[in-house]
Amino acid sequence: MQNRCFSLYHSGLPFPPLNSDTITIMSKQRVLTGITTTGTPHLGNYVGAIRPAIRSSERDDAQSFYFLADYHALIKCQDPEQVHQSTREIAATWLALGLNTDKAVFYRQSDIPEIPELCWLLTCMAAKGLMNRAHAYKAAVAANMEAGEDPDFGVNMGLYSYPVLMAADILMFNANEVPVGKDQVQHVEMARDIAARFNHHYGDHFVLPEAKVDDHVAVLQGLDGRKMSKSYNNTIPLFLPEKKLKKHINKIKTNLLEPGEPKDPDDSTVFQIWQAFATPEQTDEMRTAFAEGIAWGEAKKQLFELVNGQLGEARGRYEALLANPTHIEEVLQAGAEKARKESREFIGKLREAVGIRPIR
Ligand code: TRP
Numbered sequence: 001m002q003n004r005c006f007s008l009y010h011s012g013l014p015f016p017p018l019n020s021d022t023i024t025i026m027s028k029q030r031v032l033t034g035i036t037t038t039g040t041p042h043l044g045n046y047v048g049a050i051r052p053a054i055r056s057s058e059r060d061d062a063q064s065f066y067f068l069a070d071y072h073a074l075i076k077c078q079d080p081e082q083v084h085q086s087t088r089e090i091a092a093t094w095l096a097l098g099l100n101t102d103k104a105v106f107y108r109q110s111d112i113p114e115i116p117e118l119c120w121l122l123t124c125m126a127a128k129g130l131m132n133r134a135h136a137y138k139a140a141v142a143a144n145m146e147a148g149e150d151p152d153f154g155v156n157m158g159l160y161s162y163p164v165l166m167a168a169d170i171l172m173f174n175a176n177e178v179p180v181g182k183d184q185v186q187h188v189e190m191a192r193d194i195a196a197r198f199n200h201h202y203g204d205h206f207v208l209p210e211a212k213v214d215d216h217v218a219v220l221q222g223l224d225g226r227k228m229s230k231s232y233n234n235t236i237p238l239f240l241p242e243k244k245l246k247k248h249i250n251k252i253k254t255n256l257l258e259p260g261e262p263k264d265p266d267d268s269t270v271f272q273i274w275q276a277f278a279t280p281e282q283t284d285e286m287r288t289a290f291a292e293g294i295a296w297g298e299a300k301k302q303l304f305e306l307v308n309g310q311l312g313e314a315r316g317r318y319e320a321l322l323a324n325p326t327h328i329e330e331v332l333q334a335g336a337e338k339a340r341k342e343s344r345e346f347i348g349k350l351r352e353a354v355g356i357r358p359i360r
Contacts, residue, residue, distance in 0.1 A: 029062045030207075032175035034069035034109065034166070037086040038077045041093045042235035043307070044220035044228030047276045052217050053179065054097055057104040064104040065173050065339070066094065068332075071109050071116070071165060075158035091328050093238060096318035101331055109169065111336035114343035119168035121354055125198045126164050126190075134163050135186055167191035171198075172343050174207040185211045202353045218276045221269040223251050239315045242308060249304045259295035270299050277306050 033053060041050065057064040068090055073083045087108065099106060109115055131137065137160050141151045158165075163186075170178055170191045178188045188211035195206035219227055222234030229235065236248045252269050265271035265287050275283050289299070321328055351357065 029177055030065065030173065030175045031056060031062050031177045031179060031212075032065040032067075032170055032173055032209075033179050034067050034072065034169055035090055036069045036076075037073040037083055037090055039086055039230040040089050041238045042228060042230070043238055043273065043276075044222065044235065046097075046238050047220050048181070048217050049179075050094065050097060052214060054094070054099050056179070057099060062177075065175065066099070066104055066106050067112075067169070067339075068108045069169065072162065075156065075162055088322065088325060088328060091332060092318050092321040095328065095331060096239070096314045096321055098314070101335060105173075105335055105338050106331065107335035107339045108332050111332065112172070112339055112343055114340070114347040115165075115168050115172055117347055118172050118350065119165050121350060122167050122171070122194050122198065123161060123164050125201065126161075126167070126194045127197075130190055130193060131160055131163065134160075134190065135183075136162060163187045163190040164194065167194045170209045171195050171206045172346065173339070174346075175209050176207055177212045178209050179212045179214065182213055185213060202350075205350060205353060218272070220276060221272050223248070223269075224253050225269050238311065239318045241315075242312075245308055246304050249300050249307070252300065254296045257293075257296075259298075260293040262293050263290045263296075265290040270296070270303055274299075274303050274306065277310055282306070 033049075035049070053064070053066060056062065057066070068087055070083060070087055073086065077083055077086075091108075094106065095101070137155065140155050140159060144151050144153045144155075166184075166187045167190060170188070171194075178184075178191075180188060188209055192208045192210075195208055199206055222228035222232055223236065224232065224234045226232050226234060236245070240248060252273075254268065254270065255263075257263050268290070271286060271290060274286050278286065286294075286299070286302070
């Protein structure tokens with residue numbers, strides 16, 4: 001397992017001083033992940049990413065770096081209002097849900113100018129052939145071929161070199177663990193590849209990161225039973241006002257079984273969402289209720305109460321935060337300051353390493 005000895009080793013000290021501080025730094029896993037700011041957080045994001053990330057940020061053996069990937073947003077969303085709005089909503093969401101920003105480093109990618117700078121250094125170490133294999137780019141090309149278009153139709157360089165920017169995010173802070181969904185594993189592996197190449201060429205500067213896919217968290221189904229995702233337009237936004245939340249839950253697709261007819265919980269989005277919020281006992285109770293033929297209307301009513309009960313307080317904080325955006329901005333600035341303490345120093349060493357230095 002990698003630890004953070006590299007960055008200590010390169011801290012300019014001849015060797016790491018062995019006091020208790022050093023020991024904690026050395027044994028702490030650094031966990032880093034980014035959230036692209038293109039949409040409004042929904043229940044699926046909450047269950048699959050936000051809730052586990054906030055929990056993991058409480059770990060004493062780890063230091064979390066969580067950031068708003070707004071440069072990444074520009075790749076697929078060129079509507080300025082939407083990028084801005086999403087950034088506010090995502091920041092407010094994480095804060096409302098109780099992310100402790102004294103413990104976790106919470107920042108916005110675009111507030112760290114060292115990231116795009118590192119991105120260029122890495123771009124010059126990244127094989128073009130590696131980028132050709134990136135699945136987001138390959139999918140765009142395949143769709144074009146299918147449609148009889150030019151293979152690169154509508155593909156911008158942001159999409160093409162997206163994995164290099166992501167590598168810069170990760171390597172800038174020498175993250176060991178990168179919690180991501182399955183679709184992002186390839187990108188973390190590319191970051192590792194680029195880091196290894198850089199290390200080989202310029203000396204050991206980067207920790208080699210590892211993707212961490214949590215198989216225990218639920219991938220939530222959306223209103224239509226497919227995976228809940230903005231691109232399917234089937235989401236339940238996380239902080240809908242109560243009435244709208246109820247309406248959305250009522251729209252979850254069910255079959256035509258009547259009250260009294262036994263229902264299959266494992267084939268039901270209502271049950272699946274229930275399970276993601278319920279205690280094991282509550283889940284057993286609902287399973288029994290399904291077997292006993294609970295009416296869909298009743299199951300949805302109970303689901304609304306459960307979800308609303310768990311999110312109600314946070315929703316209040318969310319609304320208060322959105323009404324006070326300067327506070328959100330201050331928190332992000334404080335996070336950026338913390339992050340930049342490290343990135344400024346590190347980029348200096350990297351510039352030096354590649355031969356970009358003052359003429360003395
Ligand atoms: N590309 C990631 C996604 O769409 C978001 C992201 C950007 C990210 N930079 C990152 C995730 C660095 C992990 C580490 O989900």
